[in-house]
Amino acid sequence: MAPIKIGFIGLSSSQSWAVWAHLPYLKNTSKYEIVALCNSSVASAEAAIKTHGLPSTVKAYGTYEDLAADPNVELVVCSIRVDKHYEALLPALKAGKDVFCEWPLASNAAQAEELLKIAKEKGVKTLVGLQAGMSPTVRKVKELLDGGRVGRLLSSSFVGAATLVGESGPEALAYTNDDKSGGNLLTIYAMHSLEGITHAIAPIASFSSHLATVHPVVTLTTATGTPTGATVPRTAPDQVMLHGTLSNPSHTIFSYHLRGGPAFSNSPSTGLSWTLYGTKATILITGPNSFLNIADATSSGFKIEVFEHESGTTEEVVVDGGEWSSEEKGVPLFGRNVARLYEAFADGEKEAVLGWEEAVQRHEFVKSVYEKAGWKR
Missing domain, CATH: 3.40.50.720 (NAD(P)-binding Rossmann-like Domain)
Structure with a gap:
């Protein structure tokens, strides 16, 4: 071809x-x-x-x-x-x-x-x-849920840090502090991780939302993190909270909180804590950040653990990233799920990729998040 x-x-x-x-x-x-x-x-x-x-x-x-x-x-x-x-x-x-x-x-x-x-x-x-659905980590979570590992899924609780959005940020991303630009914590970072959550479980059925800007002034930095001496106002949200139910048969209750700022102690495992609580077991997904669209194999820093309620045992589930699981294969971490997206598109796997009809649906969802939060734009 x-x-x-x-x-x-x-x-x-x-x-x-x-x-x-x-x-x-x-x-x-x-x-x-x-x-x-x-x-x-x-x-x-x-x-x-x-x-x-x-x-x-x-x-x-x-x-x-x-x-x-x-x-x-x-x-x-x-x-x-x-x-x-x-x-x-x-x-x-x-x-x-x-x-x-x-x-x-x-x-x-x-x-x-x-x-x-x-x-x-x-x-x-x-x-x-929107490539979170290509993530081996997200797909493994979906596999565990669909396979009945947790029994009936009762709740999903996600708490994550968007490490590029805090009191300071790269000057190249200064425009994301302006809510009118359309690119910010909600529209980019939250939507990428929500894509992973809903791909693994089910679309959102109903929700309430809360948005806040806790850092109204941002210090700009160089790409390496050195302050430039310049500041810009932030009119976009840097805290996103959602609560509601998912559209799976058990109508799973979900909570979602994404905040701007560093992970706790800059630890490689405290930028994400996603807990899936079921009748038989609980799944805990941890990682260096909230970016499920980047999550790859176990070696990428994201970890899946399953706690079996009856036996009281915990198992770490190894995730194999396949062809692009290591940088030696030519595709660094940021590009692996994008590569998988390109492959699916070229191979005509229509169900595996999202077109613009799905993009518009997600834009409408973002609009409703703003409206439910009473956010003035």
Whole structure:
């Protein structure tokens, strides 16, 4: 099968999610081929081509329209800040290109709905970057639950830390402190972990929500954590709490709390505590952070333990990440579940990937979280 030809928006020369999570797989697969880059300028795209050792045949573009007009591009991949997604995607959709866009799809539900409408009119394939369902850790939890290991699941309690959102944060992510940008603790970090929870158990049936901003001023830092001396106001939430029921047969009660800030003592196992309590056993999932979309094999720092109520014994469940379970395989931790997403899309596994209809549903959920919390936007 000929490789799917990609036009990539946002693959810069510097370190970024596109470089960490997308590029390692795309450079080492026969299923895709990067044929064009679009950055803020042609010079920037040319520099990225050189920096990442891409073939000299890769085209460099400085506008979204020029990339969309390239007849060689079949799939446009968009990995830039969320408040730029809408304007970046419109030309690709109007040109009839398939599109893989990072989550969130847009800054708000209205934009996402418009993008979906155009995609449907053009009959293009769409994919959104919600990859928690690809996580071997999440899938193992689902396997344990579906296999009856805990009996009837009575409750799910999730407490996690989003380590990049606290009193200080990288200057490259300063825009996420502005609630109007569409990218923040709720829309990005919470939605990625909630995707893992609902994939393992069931969608949310009903809920109440509470949002808060406990750090209204943020000190900006360099990528290495050194304070720059600059501060920005935070108008987005840095605490998210949800309580309700899930739509599985036992109507499991769930609680969810995600807070910005470091894990306890920066321990590798205190950034996440997810407890699944059943009639026969309890499952405890721990990890260095709340990022279930990144969780891979046991070696990635995430751990699953099962406590059997009757015997009083505890077992650690080993998770095998398969082909990309170690960085030596060419795909570092951040990129492994993204690689699995690309593979499923290329192989036509429609049930394994989420398109823009599902993305719009999740945007509507975010909207309802804000509304139930009485949040003024």
